[in-house]
Amino acid sequence: MSAAQDDVQEFAALLSRLKDRTDRSYGQLARRLHMNTSTLHRYCAGDAVPVDFAPVERFAALCEATSQERLELHRLWILAVAARQRSRSAATGTAGSAPSAADDSPTDAAEEPTGLVTADPTPTDTPPRHPWYRRRRLLVSAAVATALLATLGSLSALPDDDRPRASDSVQGTEPPRTTPTGSPRPESTASPSPSPSAPSPSADASKKSSPKSAPPTDRPSKGAGPQQAPAGVPLTWSANSHVWQAGCGHDYVVARPPSQVPPPPAPQDAEVWAGSQGAVHGEQTMVEISVQGRTSTAVVLKALRVRVVGRSVPSKGTVYTMDQGCGGALTPRYFDVDLDKDRPIARPADGNDTGVTIPAMRLPYRVSAEDPEVLLVDARTQNCDCSWYLELDWSSQGRTGTVRIDDHGRPFRTTGIKGLPMYVYDTSARSWVTYRP
Template identity: 90%
Template sequence: MPSRDGEGHGGTVSAAQDDVQEFAALLRRLKDRTDRSYGQLARRLNMNTSTLHRYCAGDAVPVDFAPVERFAALCEATSQERLELHRLWILAVAARQRSRSAASATADGSPSAADGSPVDAAEEPTGLVTADPTPAGAPPRAPWYRRRRLLVSAAVATALLATLGSLSALPDDDGPRASDSVQGSDPSRTTPTGTPRPKSTGSPSPSPTTPSPSDGASKKSSPKSTPSGGSSSKEAGRQQSPAGVPLTWSANSHVWQAGCGHDYVVARPPSQVPPPPPPQDAEAWAGSQSAVHGKQTMIEISVQGKTSTAVVLKALRVRVVGRSAPSGGTVYTMDQGCGGALTPRYFDVDLDKDRPIARPADGNDSGVTIPAMRLPYRVSAEDPEVLLVDARTESCDCSWYLELDWSSQGRTGTVRIDDHGRPFRTRGIKGLPMYVYDTSARSWVTYRP
């Protein structure tokens, strides 16, 4: 019977891969139980996102158990799971050490480790257990793959010197540049206030921005270039401001109070209305019934920068584009209210006012106050933010949308946040018949709050 290590090089490879993959599989199971991404977990663990992803994919094994222990704590692992994780980590480290020994004993000068992974002499110092890149007993003459690496390096160095020589020969231009004076997004994409946008949520909508330079000024300030397309040496070393809106957003307007309570107004009798959906299917259910938010609309807005450059969210405004008295319809309440110990911080909007504004409001977590979000606020690709807007009305059938002002690297602009190119709609429910779904009778029954 062969041992766990196997017999020969192939058995060592198979055993090493099995031990490492078992360890990685447990890491993935713990990660999948959370609602956090690799980036969010990596920031809490003070490591690179790519490093954490390599651990969970089985491409690397940490040499220290401390980050694994912190990872287990973030994923709320049980004591039994932590013991199992420690056991599998020990086996995975030992497997990598066996692979390292097998690679050292390889006499044919193969450029791969015993576990089949390529050996890279420029591996970043992430504290990983990897195979020794120098095969034991190598002859004085470098192997073919090392000679090819030297030739490639020499070719790259020659091309780099030639490029630097070309750039240094170009004339300097100290005049103004177009990138120095650009503000806001492309003015050709500006849409008048109140016009529905054809774009869906999830990408920044074109919006009114601050004025951009005239065409003549842009031509005068454009950087000089050579026939080959290269810019001046100063321009090459300058970080240019990106064009367009530097952030992305998505909006979910079917958020229920405490995750379980909401009212919809539907112009159909109870016999034609299906049972209430789970919260995650609310948008599809409301769309199929042409339902309108009754008395309250809660919108969850996710905002994130496109790059690591900070984008400052300066202001959030409410624009009412339609206002009338509510009439007709039947109110269908998703339940009789469930309440909750957690109330997130949000922006409160009173649509009954002539000029409604978004006011920051505190949240509450079991009696502990959650401070309201105060604008301005910074976001980037690594630091997204979620804004919750709670809009209410008692006597209005209101159509409205939001405007979010931003600034970044000297540029300013505004994005319009709406419902897939249409305004949001919220209407009062006072005096309308109300129904709640009785699960035992499997039908809608009259509800008197």
């Protein structure tokens, strides 16, 4: 094996060691690096060397390489790129009869057969001479650029009264323009511009004064859509507290008789149905939290905490169950919360798929714009009417913080159902009937 191949293989070996240290496959790493799986595999096998160090740096970050390993990776990458270039130069000089890098004399160039395509013996820093049609394109581009500069220069030479003022843009209004005689200046039509993509100063001023450019507020929205974290927080989240067990089983406590309660909704309409009936989650609340980074930079989810802000005796009313036990064979992994504890803790719990264990999700965990994550919280109570919310600790690029996860600005609410009358919907009779478990 030649010295050039040794350099490439040492670089590939370090990549392979970093990859094997993670629990991710080639496909998972390739998706995060925005490259093909086969390309990443060729890098780790020594069949190819990236021409840019940026993907190598991102690869090292995903594999949690130390600073010393990153320095060594950069050194080996430089040697591998140089080895590849030497290999190509040697192959070109042998197969194409091109003069070697050390043989640039005019005599050798003149002795070459005229019918062969050879490498240009001129130094690489000498700019090549473009064909006549490319020179024409360059001349046309230069003429267009000159006309554009002349137009911009004429605009800058206008009097101060004709220019948009920064203070006017800040206030959101622009005062009427006047001529030197004091009469209002009519709106002028824009003259044809040599470049259709060049924006006019007045257009820029109107964009700055638009209400859409106002900075986002830190207060979360109370609508039904995703709830955004305050500005400056590197992640965003949304929460759905009307998730049913196995997609069909859930209990609601409603302070109305069965004759005044409509039939059970479809699972996707549960939030609207519960809101219209003033329903409270009975015994169990399952919250599905979607967390995503704002950029490709990784955000580490460090801890998930439970805050109980209110306790009282279980709510009075009637329990309306959404099914008669249609649970399936799939139980997703989740965070188990016992609200009856004085200080509830979100404990990771395993899931199950037809007898196969789904490992619990352990924090810390990384997310980004390309790698969102869904957290499922299963909170239960038997002895109280509990109001509670969640706190999610995060860290990114030396910064740390906490976001509050709640029900559109309000705490989640779960109540015990022991001793309350229970009804289930009979589809054949199209009415609520007494449920006897």
